[in-house]
Amino acid sequence: MTTTPLAYPRQEQELTGEDTRLRNWAKNSRLGPPGSVVTPATEAELCDYLATSDGRVRMIGSRMSPGRMIQVADQTGTLLDLSTLSGVISSTDDTATFAGSTPLAEVYAFLSARGQMLPASPGVIAEQTLAGALATGTHGQGLQQSSIAGAALSIRMVLADGTVAEFDRDHPDFPAVQLGLGSLGVITAVTLRARKSVIYTCLKNAVGADRLEADLETWNRENSLVKAWWFPQENQVQVWKANEATADEVRRYRVGGGELLQHATTNNTMNGTVESTLRHLRDDTKGVADDGKPLRTVTRFRDFTDVTGDVYQIFCRGIATPQINVEIAIPLARAGEVITKIKKWHAETRPRMHYPIILRCTGPSDGWLSPSHEQDTCYFGFVVYYAADGSLSDEGESYLRAVERALAEEGGRPHWGKYFDESLYDWPALYPQWEAFRQVREALDPQHRFANAFAEALLD
Template structure:
């Protein structure tokens, strides 16, 4: 099934008195009917509900995914709000176990307080739930790590009949459960491996994009953590390379009370580029909605400075604002060719871009349906913001369609928790374990109770 016209949906008007849980975070989709939300207080209550009821069920988490991931089938069924099943369950010297609906911000705060971190670098937004981040393949940046799911040692889920199943790294189906798209069961607990927290110094540079095809891989091979933002229209890149801080930098950081340390001096070399992008954004958004957050996300590229801090202070600093975010994973070995393709396409079409191309690379993932399954991967991210009236500009919509088509033709795998046109992808060809995943699903949810229109078309 292809729902091309819904790949990048416009926002829908809110109804007076509407339960906010019936909308996804970007406010471009309704997830169910009024009265369809059930909020169990305990895992036992969740098990009882599933064992004594029937009909479709979907989990809504922090509602940050596209609506099609969370909506119940045909609007009829139960939406599970698991926000009360949150918090620390247990910990050891080198592991932590959190309830599935714990926000990542709480996980990171707990680890920071005891001088620890996950091996997985964080994404920029920490409002996601742990279960949602695991189930959709949320990742950070750096070839020595992969997705957050890669740090999971065991995952506990409640099945459609209300029984409990536990999977650890030794279980033959763990690769399916690591990234299950919400189609296998309800994640109620995740045990994560932890390590001693490192303090990083992040060096920020503005460089031209003439040799980006080669530079991107070199940066990632030579540094622990790397993130880059590419402005094709100005042929500029802002690149962050992070490595362990020196003893002197750590001392200054500690003396400052463990707050993010900004180094002396700012770099203004990208200010003209930023202003050019802001002009396009203001024009296309016709009065920016969401209190101007979209403008702030672009403005932060001005007057930048090197910083020293822990991994969460350096990288987990996103501004959550409704948007259409397309992110496609490409094998790192192909990334240079894809960059050249985008350069040629951009030179020919001169698209109106609201945000730079985001470039983040990770190491391979063991999760069967991870876009980085089995190989080093570069994620290409593209953002278009909504207008004040909730619409997308024609230029923005056309840009997303063109760039996604180009990456799909290169064998790209889209990020499950973001937006994509599913008609462009041959899923069994992209994922060697596709049929194995489907078999696990048939075992754990034989009646497809956790399916909705999207996952049914995907997997049935």
Template sequence: MTCENPGYPRRKPQLSENDSRLWNWAQNGPIADKRAVRSPQNEAELQTLVAASEGKVRVTGSKMSPSRMLKVAGQQDTLIDLSNLSGLIEITDDSATFAGGTPLHEVYEMLTGIGRMLPSSPGVIASQTLAGALATGTHGQGLQQSSIADEALSIRMVLADGSTAEFTRDHRWFPAVQLGLGALGVVTQVTLRTQPLTIYTCFKNAVSADTLEQDLLDWNHGFALSKAWWFPNENQVHVWTAREASDVEIRQYRDNNEELLTQEETSDAMNDTIDQTLEHMRSDTKIVDENGKPFRTVTRFKDFSDVTGDVYQVFCRGIATPQINVEIGIPLARAPAVIAKIKAWHTETQPHMHYPIILRCTGPSSSWLSPSAPEATCFFGFVVYYAEDGSLSEEGVNFLQAVEKLLAAEGGKPHWGKYFDASLYDWPALYPEWPAFLEAREALDPQHKFENHFTAVLFD
């Protein structure tokens, strides 16, 4: 059965060429009339545009977020496309400055080309813009790092009156600007700290989930980078753990023209588990193409080939597929207890799932509104894919609603750029610096020019 839920909107697989509306990437929500979109050629044009706007102003990057984050509704509202403000602006020995509209994959490609990298691990999808990644708290995995925003040294914005302001790490409002939800101004430049490019070897294993509570801590404390996919139905975990590559492994990688070096596959331990998961997906999505993107995201869990490469080659390997993605951050110290509660809940309710639970942990963030502030955090990710006709299975929706309620009750904080039920969260209680963020917002945008319906309710 399919389910209609306003929090998880139905998508339109085919959009009419005559549609006057601009839709988000997943095509499950219109964000503006196309006539409201403006594409300034440079920062000066952007300043003039913002200053002259008599309505609300929002900024679109790659449109990967739910439509509520971007939507403009009023006749005088403006949606700004920053794609012309893109590319490298300046580089030093230990930093690089990029325009806010630069896609992350261009940031990564430029840095690796000169033997540098960001100290933060990448998110899995690199089509996001840099400004968008900061605004929503995009993160990777590993306790020695946090979100991409935590690597920002300075952030330049166009404010509501059209003026520009530069925020460095010693500015009182820098922790607000790092993750501002697009509510403070338009980010035009970001200076990021860089470090020498590190080569990693990533080990892939299948293990029982019997001791996942302790294993999760061991993986994250014992390795530089770690990511796991938990299949509760089969009580199995597909886990990646990565360390810096040895001299021998680095030589092998160089001899492979610095392309991702794949070792021989070492296990077929999860083949039955993956086949069962694929059956659930076929039943739910009715997608005919066996090689379709949703199926490929699961089939790859059969691959236990250890690999050697740079951090982007190893971890930035997501397949962009329309989906409902819920991700909730739980303080790492509480993660084992929450895993135990999910196990008990799963045993009792036997929820219908067609994708494993994703587990990624990060170090603490300095951003006031980061879900990983102020302590190390484990992010629990849950995914339901759309059916061929743009609908969602009733069982999938019920699962997402139930598991989010469970984690919200445990003090979880949702990822801002993904789907969540805002009514489940007491924001000031979750974020001690909430009043400080509101103070920064009132100072930088006193007339709330960068507000939309979502942020108006959020900050009420």
């Protein structure tokens, strides 16, 4: 396919009125022309709109993906705002059905109130919609689970002609619908598997990175949920290991009214590392935007307070701030080799980093286009923040381009909802079911109404 090497877009600072609605979350892309947003109030209205109109359409959700994923194909396309199609539709003892545009935070709150959780660990940000999380492969951490789409039992979609289709796990197209890139139809309802909530105790520690190649897999094999942040310049790792809490810890958590239980700690062994990273961040961003949130995302690494709580209280605690985030999935069996490669590259180049490398591992996914399809996977995450004037430093851009190129050479699969240079990847070679997915797309959307320039280049 013909592609253009990725250029990270500049962030727009002064937005008002409809222009705010027509920008993605990071405010670095315009999604469509004025007047292009249509807001159906019900699924029936959505069906009627698609049945009686023509032209390209894209769903904007919470707008947290890069703009090219959401943008309409041309100046006559339509952006579908489905925010009214939100909330709980129905539930049983061990399932819950939500409208597609329900924010993940509401999904988690509903389940937590019932003493339940998904059989999937959350990501750190819960503002995205359920449909968007499925469409892009949102995932958490822990080899005993995979992406949030792995919890889906059935998915309801409105197709390009306005008809409604239901897909359950017995349907042959279900692995395509699980992660459809917004290119198959409009997800209006998802039935999720629910399980009894587990109360975890998460232990936080700082360790050296000399043995990270071996330690990473060991940590993940020996603990239920693991997340690690690697600071190559200081050769340190902050690692969180979460396992089921003891009976006494659960009792104390319940006595506290189910609020996150914090344990006493005196660990401050990463203060120097944090200060080094903050210096790079301050220098490159010339004063950060978004009320200094990027600074707070880094200063939190001073905190080594062990905690007891449910999975959402422990892991769903991110600070939402616009950024350029590159995340590449590597088979866990090869993660050690990639870590060694990054160490060598870092020693030679000494890049200026705004944030540590994020390491999250998951088990296999059955979604055809999931980066963790059929394999234990380690996701390597890289972050560069915007300056207050909406620019990115040359050093930050060079860093992201270099690390992505290095991981692409190792057979990495990029996270669909983040930034990546598509010219680096041979998609059919990376995804054995790529052609099968394309055939499902031709069957469900033969006129490619849900395509835009990005999806068209990717899939055609």
